[in-house]
Amino acid sequence: MYICNMFFILFLIISLSMYLLGLLMLEFNMNIMFEYSFFYLNSSSMKMFLFVDWISMLFMSFVLLISSLIIKYSSEYMMYEKNLKRFIYLMILFVISMMMMIISPNLITILIGWDGLGLVSYALVIYYQNIKSFNAGMLTALSNRVGDAALLMCISIMMSLGEWNLYNFKDFLTNELAFYFSFFIILASITKSAQIPFSSWLPAAMAAPTPVSSLVHSSTLVTAGVYLLIRFSSFFSSSVLELLMFISLLTMFMAGLGANFEYDLKKIIALSTLSQLGMMIFILSLGGLDLAFFHLLIHALFKALLFMCAGAMIHNLNDCQDIRFMGSLIYFSPLTCTCFNISNMALCGVPFLSGFYSKDLIAEISSLKLLSIFIYMFFYISIGLTVSYSIRLSYYIFMGSYNFYSINNYSDSNNYIMLKGMMGLVFFVIFMGSLMSWILFPVPYFIILPVYMKLLTLLMIVMGGIMGKVMGSLWYGILLNHYNFLKKVWFTAMMWNLPILSTFGLNFLFLNLGKSYYKNIDIGWLEYYGSKNLFFSLKNLSQFSQLFSKNHLKLFLFTFLAFIMLFYFV
Template identity: 45%
Template sequence: MLVQSLYHVWSFFLFLMSVLFLCLCLKFMLLDYSLMVEWILYSFNSVSVSYLIYLDWISMGFCFVVFFISSMVVLYSGVYMGDYNYSSIRFLLLVLMFVTSMLLMIVSPSLVSIMLGWDGLGLVSYCLVIYYSSLSSYLAGLITCLINRLGDIGLLVSISWLFSYGSWNFMFYLNHYGDLIFYLIIISSFTKSAQIPFSSWLPAAMAAPTPVSALVHSSTLVTAGVYLLIRFYSYLIFMNYFFMFVGSMTMVMSSFCANYEFDLKKIIALSTLSQLGLMMSCLFMGLVDLSLFHLLSHAMFKSLLFLCSGVIIHFMGGGQDIRMMGAICFSLPLTCSCFNVANMSLCGFPFLSGFYSSDLIVEVGVFNSLNMFYMVIFYLGLGLTALYSIRLIYYTLLVNYNYSGLVNSGLGGSIYYMKHSLVLLSIFSMLFGCVFMWLSNLDLGFLLLPSYIKILTLFIVLLGVYIGYEMNFILYLMPKTFYFLNGSMWFMYSYSYSVFEVGYMYGFNLIKGMNWGEYYGGSGLSYYLLKLSNLIQFMLLSSLSGFCLMLIIWLIFLS
């Protein structure tokens, strides 16, 4: 019981912290107030090392969301990760280290302390991804860690670059930085937020336990890049059509791929990637407040979606293939109700959290004279979101039983504490959008649109729902290459072999069919070292005269 009580204590503490940050956020928002706290760690003559904390309603609001979701995930993990073992205590400590790193990143106006939090996020997320000690987990952890390292390199270069401006507290100098620093920060954030071409690590990281996916890969780690860009925001740099194009392509690519995926957690991961693309596109249109709004509301319903999927996977005895599910609503009615709330909110169903943010982003984009290409892309993203959500609901809830041999029959009593997390997150998934909109006065904007444009978002969502349902009965409508393209995230998983085939397969098929990249690389070098070693060994063992001759040659060479 000690392990379970630890989980409950920490869950309660995190919940109290979330309430505290919510109250502070409301107060700071009401008074339009911000606070900077400086703690001098070391001072000697003119050298001063200090730690700064910057508190305003944006950082407080994000801290509230992080702590609230963490408390729900910790409560849920007490059952999910098992009791009475040291491994689950290690899991709890890793989650708490992750939350600490996130807090360090959120409240820092200094790039050095942001780097500490940023690096902490990368390292702890690696430990969490490889928590299940299997080969697939190790490979997923490796790709996650290596791609995130690229972003760390960009931040390290930015830190050294800021030497020339006299301070690492970037908020004081945002109007004075050169363009290249902003571009470096943007590309570094793209690695953490898994934008094209760094997208492949997010679905791979689903090898982690489901509570980790709910906390790390929906609301904190992947949104750290978006949050950093909100902090670094400058209208002169961020009104950028190229980066907006990258964000919108990420949104469409991940939505397409989610429609051809059968792993439950990977579908939800790809939908997270789609929403991250929407946030980035929104940011590069100049809509900072709406990007933050969508970031916070998305965190609520996406973590709920992951936690519901965790209960379903638990029920399925560890199975994640949606083709093996069906009619789960009869066995898990409450979980499926919460799952539907999260899915509908993701689609942008009217009067749920996702509706207020995604609908407003599209309408403001159209109102700000968004060109035809981006308008089509945004509406396509909306429709595809509804399409893969309905496909997910169809396979898990609507089709007949497919899981007779896989059911975890002993689930009944253990799900009790999980239910608390699901119900609380469901309430926030329904109410958070409208409450935040009223509090931050986002509904005071005057948008004058024709009625057919106003109704178009709802029409596209309903069209996506209908096509998503119909597509479940259409088999192999497209050629095989189309499914291969979408099944490999537009060749992000498997483009390396295509490049290898084009660039490496001509000429130089020298030794045992080695290509020139191998021949001049490690394989060729090891081959020749082996041959040289064999030759020397042969000469040394052949005769005394040969040995003496070699000895003389070596002595001449050494002298």
């Protein structure tokens, strides 16, 4: 408990300091660069390069604010954990890895933070030590290794320039090198942000404890990919950005559709994260870097609160995550349900909560840059699906009959410390959207569109709400009894079979192949022809040479006679 309170206060103070410093840097357009050279190797300089501007300072302040409240929340959620210190230290390592990635544009430092995120996330996903957690951890680790390999390829590309600081040598990249570099950066980003076809690991990572899910899905692991794209967006050509747009659009649609047929509370919220990440990358591919960053910050707040409320419900329901067992929870825990509803409405983009200021702006900007009716239709349908699964979730949790055990002790009074952490975020979720829009956009966006295009966002919100109500109602449950309909539901809920496709042949092909290579080559032939055989050869040669050093007369005579006989017979 003491360690949680200590890091809560420390992170809160640092977060406030960074926020004020970030506002100062934004106001005066200040940047701070720090460079320290470690060593030179083959005309390549290994340097630690730190670049501090308002983007990095604001992002770090949000990460630290959310981390501090989640650590406070964890002190009660993980109260009966034997190794609570180990859990808190792992979460702090996670935050430090994210900081290293945020603050440096040097590819080497980014890789250290990137690998740190992957390694610590694996340790946290398998924290509960069961088969489901191990499988989810392996899927998470192997999916993220693709992005790590892509970053290593970027490092090898930059090796030809003798420097890994991109801001110094950006203009020296040839067209071919720039294309390969942007391709690998995008590959790394979409693996970390779980875009199609790497989406299956994000819902699987829900096997981690809920405080970890809250931290991972709001401001750290999955947002690292979007942040990398924002930082290196100047490298991308229009064709690469168009590819990115289609990937993000498909991810938005797939995640929104899948969440409408899912019954696991944490997986529904994870799929909503996937949908929002798709929206960030979509607006980024249209050139709206400031909007993508704005939505990144606001999404971090309401998604962290959503997970914390879900965790409080799961905690009270003896670790039950199925929303079909819930119902009428608003009578048992009105405060938790109020926080959940506020964050849910912010996710939907209801005026005038924080999510509205970023989502409405993104929708209107995308209407200005209309590329095709296909893209426009898919984007707005995805917005409607977001509202649909949010209303469906509220319907299952707040309404209907209570379907859990008859004897229970469900009350807000059980979650006193958790409520403190949640109440700290509620005010940010309500007010931070308008506040940040005034700060980031000193001149307000004034977008002129036809009336029907202006009202389209509101119309999709209303239609999505009606659809969510219908999907939670009684006759929809009757439809599920039909086998053909059930097959379509399973296909949609399983994210278009992406988890099966991601692991197809993985066990039999890659893992068994790796085991075979390790057994037969690493500890087989390489040992025989490599270090072990070399050791025995050197040992035998040294033993033979030691015979000469002993100066035996018989040995010299024998050698001399052998040479004479050889010379005579030849």
